[in-house]
Amino acid sequence: MDDLRIRAATPEDLDAVLAFWKVAAEGTSISDDRSGVEWLVDRDPEALILAERGGDLAGTVIAGFDGWRCHLYRLAVHPDHRRRGVGAALLAAAEERFVRLGGRRGDAMVLDRNGLAQHAWRAAGYAPEPQWSRWVKPLDG
Template identity: 85%
Template sequence: MTELRIRAATPEDLDAVLAFWKVAAEGTSISDDRDGVERLVARDPEALILAEHEGELVGTVIAGFDGWRCHLYRLAVHPEQRRRGVGSALLAAAEERFVRLGGRRGDAMVLQRNETAQHAWRAAGYTPEERWRRWVKPLNE
């Protein structure tokens, strides 16, 4: 995909992000509300990463780092933009952020029933760790 812009979300983006997740994300979370996303952006302004194409929101990922572990949530790509490198670009940005912060392993929350997402995570180098029901990838091998 040409001219993909990757950037951190701002408070002004939050309504658009919440609307986007209703279209592009599999399932919902109890924190998929304005208050929850505002807390995220206020606490860690670089955690919510957006992908835009021609000024339109086409993807998101939350790259949370608690100082010890790297966690990935809400990797979502608009259905009409899938398989064009959006997800890969978002994960690359998230992983770069983690490495910059000193993270050594990323894990992803992935619904077991979402086979499309499982395929995407596997293609990105993450593997299921059944004991914890998460997907993991070493960042500094």
């Protein structure tokens, strides 16, 4: 795993990240567009964390901190790089960021239908909280 490089995304990475999510992520979000990701990186330049191996984008995670809670989104690993420590390295980097910022608890957004992701999150020490139900409202108008 010594050839794995973890770093924060820059504005120059955004088109590659959006294309990567179409291959590596389960489903898409209303925020998966250039302006949404650009806004994220502009607002919090360390939130979008990338993993690169051999110069190729191998994985991503968004580690958002709002001053109260630590939120993990878009943990995605390219199919050619799965089960090789990329996801674990991304989560370690996200958790280190949270600790550095004073965060005390991380939560992850995981699709109910994504069994592969649920397995990965459990292996990383995360567990669903049955007492919570996710309620959403799109704010796009």
